[in-house]
Amino acid sequence: MQAWRVHRNGEPGEVMRLEEVERPVPGEGQVSLLVRAANINFPDALLCRGQYQVRPPLPFTPGVEICGETADGRRVIATPALPYGGLSQYAVADEAALLPAPEALDDAEAAALHIGYQTGWFGLHRRARLKPGETLLVHAAAGGVGSAAVQLGKATGATVIGVVGGQNKARVARELGCDIVIDRRTDDIVAAVKEATGGRGTDVVYDPVGGDAYTKSAKCVAFEGRIVIVGFASGTIPSPALNHALVKNYTIMGLHWGLYNTKDPAAVLRCHEELTELAARGAVKPLISERVPMKGAADAVQRVADGTTTGRVVVLPQGDAG
Known part of the structure; x- marks a missing residue:
């Protein structure tokens, strides 16, 4: 499979490399997810620079927020478990933290709803x-x-x-x-x-x-x-x-x-339920300014880091999945 990886810290556009790698194997309590859409966040740039509060071992794959698909076909929102981040065709995530993707949102919008x-x-x-x-x-x-x-x-x-x-x-x-x-x-x-x-x-x-x-x-x-x-x-x-x-x-x-994921995970679930309801009635809808192919991910992360983008930039690792 294809995945973007960082072998040394620096600016995203300089240190991210698209590589052919083995599909990551989920550990205990984790699941493998096909990545339908990966939303780029500023922390992805900080991860590349080595400035984020979490510092995964090198090499790692950035991508902290995705809309993915489980082996049984469920469309879910997840925060991938680093070092196997979302800028990849497959990622792994903690099964207990998976959230159902709102039906009112497409893959790119759902990927941008969470964090x-x-x-x-x-x-x-x-x-x-x-x-x-x-x-x-x-x-x-x-x-x-x-x-x-x-x-x-x-x-x-x-x-x-x-x-x-x-x-x-x-x-x-x-x-x-x-x-x-x-x-x-x-x-x-x-x-x-x-x-x-x-x-x-x-x-x-x-x-x-x-x-x-x-x-x-x-x-x-x-x-x-x-x-x-x-x-x-x-x-x-x-x-x-x-x-x-x-x-x-x-x-x-x-x-x-x-911190709420560890201190009060029930509150995170209640929040998601409310966000899903708001999305269903059109009160919230993530602003997706760009949907970019897999090959454009490094440039997209760099532009988010530089503050030149508006709304959300979402990578589609499987092609235009919606």
Whole structure:
């Protein structure tokens, strides 16, 4: 079978190699899955660079999120067990963690439903307790993680302000349903949020970017607002001024979704059931900007790493499977 493998750490476009390898053998409690679609995530780039919190032994296959097919024909969503990741024609995954792929979504959409939407749901609902009528500020709103938060925020009944970089991403954010779109390249984020909220600020901030995005968020979060830290795509981890949080009465909260798989797996299942229901009524639908063939995976991971993509880029290892 074909699989992309990383033999040394570095930039994805330089270190990923498409190779002919043996089909991986599942261990105890695991199953073999035919990979119907593999969604590219920023952690795939971090894995290639050796900067992710999990460092599989070299060589390994990236790909942390797939829609796969079991030996008995079930279509499932899974997070492959590294080092046998999803950018391959076959992967292995823990059987207990398999989730049924929603019938309302095709393979590429189903592959993109899991990590980003689970992260958004836990961040906005379990952590920030977002309520209808509140204002939600989403950084990188046209990206894979941000676009999920936008849709989930709108499904909750919140007013959603999306921050993007560039006119093309601003267009995508409007199409996703953002009530207000701020282009960080040309607009003053803090002034725009204050104007949009009558000077009050935003109730909830969803931040997968870090760096300057966090700094601006702290300046425009409302009284008793909540800033949810999801990641640091900018490459800069901010150092919050805790005296500022005290003076303004806002909360800084972290969201590491992967911990719920071990600390509260039942909550992950309940979340999936809710996401499946939202997908069935069209309230959420992963934005798939590109469906690329297997040979294009390394370039696609590099573009996600560089932040030049919108929505989700999905690899189809078996060809155009839908």
